[in-house]
Amino acid sequence: MTTEEVLPFSVASVLEEVLQQNGARSRVIDLASRKAEEAALRRYEAAMWLRRTVGVVGGKDLPAQPSEEEFRLALRSGIVLCNVLNKIQPGAVPKVVEGPSDSVIIPDGAALSAFQYFENVRNFLVAVEELGLPTFEASDFEQGGKSATARIINCVLALKSYSEWKQSGGHGSWKFGANGKPSSAGAGKPFMRKNSEPFMNSFSRTLSVGENSLDSDLSNDLSEAGSSGNLNSLVRAFLSDRKQEEIPSVVESMLNKVMEEFERRLTSQNEQMKAAPTEVAVSVPDNSLTRSSSGDVVMEDEFPTKEKMEVSARECDDQNHYHDKESKTQLLKRQMLVELQQRNIMELKQTLHITKEGMQLLQVKYQEEFNNFGKHLHSLASAASGYQRVLEENRKLYNQVQDLKGNIRVYCRVRPFLNGQPNLVTTVDSVEEGNIVITIPSKYGKESRRLFSFNKVFGPAATQAAVFEDTQALIRSVLDGYNVCIFAYGQTGSGKTFTMTGPKELTEESLGVNYRALSDLFVLANQRKDTISYDISVQMLEIYNEQVRDLLVTDGLNKRYPSSYDLTCMLFCIVQCILYC
Numbered sequence: 047m048t049t050e051e052v053l054p055f056s057v058a059s060v061l062e063e064v065l066q067q068n069g070a071r072s073r074v075i076d077l078a079s080r081k082a083e084e085a086a087l088r089r090y091e092a093a094m095w096l097r098r099t100v101g102v103v104g105g106k107d108l109p110a111q112p113s114e115e116e117f118r119l120a121l122r123s124g125i126v127l128c129n130v131l132n133k134i135q136p137g138a139v140p141k142v143v144e145g146p147s148d149s150v151i152i153p154d155g156a157a158l159s160a161f162q163y164f165e166n167v168r169n170f171l172v173a174v175e176e177l178g179l180p181t182f183e184a185s186d187f188e189q190g191g192k193s194a195t196a197r198i199i200n201c202v203l204a205l206k207s208y209s210e211w212k213q214s215g216g217h218g219s220w221k222f223g224a225n226g227k228p229s230s231a232g233a234g235k236p237f238m239r240k241n242s243e244p245f246m247n248s249f250s251r252t253l254s255v256g257e258n259s260l261d262s263d264l265s266n267d268l269s270e271a272g273s274s275g276n277l278n279s280l281v282r283a284f285l286s287d288r289k290q291e292e293i294p295s296v297v298e299s300m301l302n303k304v305m306e307e308f309e310r311r312l313t314s315q316n317e318q319m320k321a322a323p324t325e326v327a328v329s330v331p332d333n334s335l336t337r338s339s340s341g342d343v344v345m346e347d348e349f350p351t352k353e354k355m356e357v358s359a360r361e362c363d364d365q366n367h368y369h370d371k372e373s374k375t376q377l378l379k380r381q382m383l384v385e386l387q388q389r390n391i392m393e394l395k396q397t398l399h400i401t402k403e404g405m406q407l408l409q410v411k412y413q414e415e416f417n418n419f420g421k422h423l424h425s426l427a428s429a430a431s432g433y434q435r436v437l438e439e440n441r442k443l444y445n446q447v448q449d450l451k452g453n454i455r456v457y458c459r460v461r462p463f464l465n466g467q468p469n470l471v472t473t474v475d476s477v478e479e480g481n482i483v484i485t486i487p488s489k490y491g492k493e494s495r496r497l498f499s500f501n502k503v504f505g506p507a508a509t510q511a512a513v514f515e516d517t518q519a520l521i522r523s524v525l526d527g528y529n530v531c532i533f534a535y536g537q538t539g540s541g542k543t544f545t546m547t548g549p550k551e552l553t554e555e556s557l558g559v560n561y562r563a564l565s566d567l568f569v570l571a572n573q574r575k576d577t578i579s580y581d582i583s584v585q586m587l588e589i590y591n592e593q594v595r596d597l598l599v600t601d602g603l604n605k606r607y608p609s610s611y612d613l614t615c616m617l618f619c620i621v622q623c624i625l626y627c
């Protein structure tokens with residue numbers, strides 16, 4: 047699994063994009079001329095340092111500002127290089143071949159002696175390589191060209207830097223800040239670019255790649271590194287062939303951001319693995335990582351180093367151990383929770399079972415009660431039906447009794463003496479139930495008595511209630527649909543109005559038959575309101591001197607009734623009674 051599969055973006059593509067942008071800008075400012083100028087400055091710096099360090103060697107002084115060819119020819123014998131190296135590191139080159147021809151200036155740069163300069167150059171390169179300084183090829187003196195000259199200059203400037211470091215006491219780790227091809231074999235010190243150091247440190251720290259691995263990767267070119275997907279090789283190969291000044295800070299910033307993002311995502315992956323240990327797939331023997339259940343890639347198969355594999359394995363072991371303990375604890379908690387829930391469920395089931403039984407008992411009980419209620423209601427309905435029949439029969443019997451008593455009943459009431467009549471002598475001899483004996487004075491001194499019979503005779507002491515009591519039963523017959531008529535008859539002042547209505551100042555005891563009859567009528571109608579609805583209306587008539595007058599008329603004074611009756615009493619008549627069954 048490659049880096050591109052781990053990250054949601056391609057590091058190489060980001061790098062290429064940044065480089066392309068940088069390239070575009072470089073083209074604008076004419077990078078070629080700038081390179082040439084910078085190369086010349088570096089060459090002059092190297093020459094100046096050599097002149098100061100070794101002076102004139104073999105009568106051939108190195109120009110202060112040599113051309114590429116002059117610089118290369120001045121150093122091709124290896125004598126200058128060996129001498130300067132021995133000054134920095136005494137005994138680094140034990141034997142320097144000083145040929146007789148050294149005193150001869152050969153303008154065309156022809157070879158002094160192939161053996162001489164080959165031995166010197168070889169010894170110098172071996173010594174330099176042992177010091178871990180950047181080297182070049184011996185053939186670079188013959189090939190010439192910008193690249194070969196640049197490698198030679200790079201080596202000289204590395205010597206210069208190393209010399210300055212030693213002169214300053216050699217404290218700390220020496221680092222060569224110039225662009226150079228670092229040693230490829232067993233270098234004691236890493237040659238890192240000063241500007242790229244933060245990025246490289248971060249990258250090395252992130253990937254846990256060893257120094258040797260880094261150095262070996264430096265031999266790969268950019269295309270090889272890019273095609274393999276190894277970011278380390280890609281960056282190092284790219285940086286190794288370029289000068290410090292050619293690497294804009296923007297590129298390094300971008301690379302730092304890429305690595306920060308890379309680190310952040312790796313950290314995030316680790317946290318996700320810790321958070322969801324059961325979801326993380328176990329690594330397989332070929333060191334490739336599988337996807338988690340959420341689909342995230344958790345490792346790549348392109349991390350090549352053994353150290354990283356071991357570190358990853360240890361981390362995985364630690365994480366697995368931690369996850370095992372945590373998962374055991376969680377499993378135990380879940381088991382306890384499940385057991386608790388199972389107990390609760392059992393209790394709920396028992397409660398539900400008891401409730402069901404209770405409900406069934408209640409249902410049976412309610413069913414029984416409901417059946418009993420039904421039976422009781424049925425019996426009540428039967429009783430009510432029987433009651434209605436009985437009641438109807440009772441009515442019939444009641445009215446038959448009234449008939450037997452007589453459809454026409456005549457009562458006699460004797461008015462007492464009024465105030466101012468106490469000395470008068472009454473003619474009533476005796477009163478007994480339905481008989482009254484009247485004394486008839488005789489003109490010849492011999493009194494006679496005469497007996498009169500009525501349905502009932504009320505004496506002077508009879509109350510209004512006693513008079514009404516015998517007529518009260520007729521009111522019920524009215525509500526059963528019978529016609530009833532009660533009227534009073536007698537001479538003027540005999541007490542008709544008093545009996546039927548009452549005195550002028552009415553009290554509850556002095557109420558007459560009319561008030562009491564109407565009151566009873568409404569009481570009975572209210573008692574029967576659930577079964578019978580009554581419409582009640584009243585008329586009040588007066589028949590006097592054969593003239594009938596409506597006493598309740600409102601459109602005129604005592605409107606005269608058109609009919610004439612042979613009655614001279616007040617009439618109370620209940621004219622309408624409608625039955626609803």
Ligand SMILES: Nc1ncnc2c1ncn2[C@@H]1O[C@H](COP(=O)(O)OP(=O)(O)OP(=O)(O)O)[C@@H](O)[C@H]1O
Nearest residue numbers: 461462464536537538539540541542543544545549
């Ligand atoms: N039972 C009685 N007890 C006491 N006072 C009575 C009784 N009956 C009648 N009176 C009184 O006798 C007087 C005459 O009675 P009432 O006016 O009822 O007679 P009436 O028959 O209606 O007379 P009229 O035919 O002229 O109208 C009234 O003052 C009345 O209060």
